[in-house]
Amino acid sequence: MNAPVSLKVNPDLQTVTQVTHWTDRLFSFRVTRPQSLRFRSGEFVMIGLAGDNGKPILRAYSIASPAWDEELEFYSIKVPDGPLTSRLQHIEVGQPIILRPKPVGTLVHDALKPGKRLWFLATGTGFAPFASLLREPETWEKYDSVVMMHTCREAGELEYGRQLVADLRDDPVIGELIGDKLQYYPTTTREQGPFMGRITDNLTSGKVFADLGLEGPLDPVRDRAMVCGSLAFNKDVAAVLEGFGLEEGSNSAPADYVIEKAFVGDGV
Ligand code: FAD
Structure with missing residues (x-):
């Protein structure tokens, strides 16, 4: 029998470990890094949160931490009515975010x-x-x-x-x-x-x-x-x-x- 949807573990979930607000428009945060994630410094990934309908709201984000760091850091804008950042700006330590572990980019x-x-x-x-x-x-x-x-x-x-x-x-x-x-x-x-x-x-x-x-x-x-x-x-x-x-x-x-x-x- 299939497990109920809510009990399925999402393999792309990472946990927020630190949040710093720099201005009313800018903040940075750190999350746990999946062990299997390899990237080149300068690349970006898709990150996001679950929307009200359960569907993920995903956006491109440069990884602000270097490839050797055991955590991942992001530096973010706060768009007041932005689908993702109107919510992301309220994240707190211990909460989950979605991270699709497929890094790409040309700033390498x-x-x-x-x-x-x-x-x-x-x-x-x-x-x-x-x-x-x-x-x-x-x-x-x-x-x-x-x-x-x-x-x-x-x-x-x-x-x-x-x-x-x-x-x-x-x-x-x-x-x-x-x-x-x-x-x-x-x-x-x-x-x-x-x-x-x-x-x-x-x-x-x-x-x-x-x-x-x-x-x-x-x-x-x-x-x-x-x-x-x-x-x-x-x-x-x-x-x-x-x-x-x-x-x-x-x-x-x-x-x-x-x-x-x-x-x-x-x-x-
Ligand atoms: P959206 O609907 O995505 O955007 C609404 C509007 O807000 C946009 O039309 C634009 O006018 C404005 N806007 C969006 N992002 C920014 C921004 N960063 N600075 C100024 N105005 C903006 N955003 C980050 O904050 N940090 C990153 O490291 C980052 N890396 C990116 C890398 C790539 C390759 C791309 C394509 C985008 C990147 N972005 C980054 C933008 C990010 O994908 C989202 O657009 C942003 O998080 C806002 O999401 P939203 O859903 O709240 O609003």
Whole structure:
């Protein structure tokens, strides 16, 4: 006889182990990791919750933790009337979430040709795949330097990334590998602060090179880039990178830069 539906164990259920609210629009959380899940730092999976009708509400989420971490971390927006995040933002430690263990994505080291300097370019929750890649030893073994540019409207929205970067140097696994290789360049577009402006403008004007004392401009022999933001941001950054002679790569044809959407739509 078949077991009643409610008694069937869902193999894709994981348990929330930690939740941190960063602003009224942003939070991060950690969940248990299925033992069988293998992924490359920078990839995304489908996660979700059961809807009122019992059907799962699933959305794509970058895994923000590195491949070696025994748990999985996610960094999330809160869309007030969003089918998933209107509920997900209320999750608490000990509660279950659904995780489909099929990681995919293009923001992976395998999709880039070897280079000397790697640029991580993100807006908003587009920081998530870089939260994984910044903690990935391969990043520091493969490149002489890494520049993390992250742009949000307000300073509070940079806090998850700011704290993660600050903690990196004390990390037992990669602190030593990083040395002085990391340059971090957070900017705001709306709130006044020490560093401001859009990533595209700061790259084309040369401001980021001047502020960080870096050799510029971008050069396809030396520079590689990974890009994650809104559709409009990704399109604008791609045009800038192509203007400097960099070519888009993929898992099957590695090249100079790779792109992934941080979400679909215009953003909230
Ligand atoms: P939805 O119906 O999915 O979205 C409603 C509207 O909210 C969208 O039309 C869009 O305008 C806006 N929106 C959705 N997500 C965002 C966002 N992240 N930032 C700003 N505006 C947004 N979201 C994350 O929070 N973290 C991630 O790591 C993440 N990774 C993604 C990776 C990929 C490849 C893709 C395609 C999307 C990713 N998303 C991520 C977006 C995510 O899949 C959902 O859209 C988001 O969780 C909102 O779900 P929802 O059901 O509440 O609202």
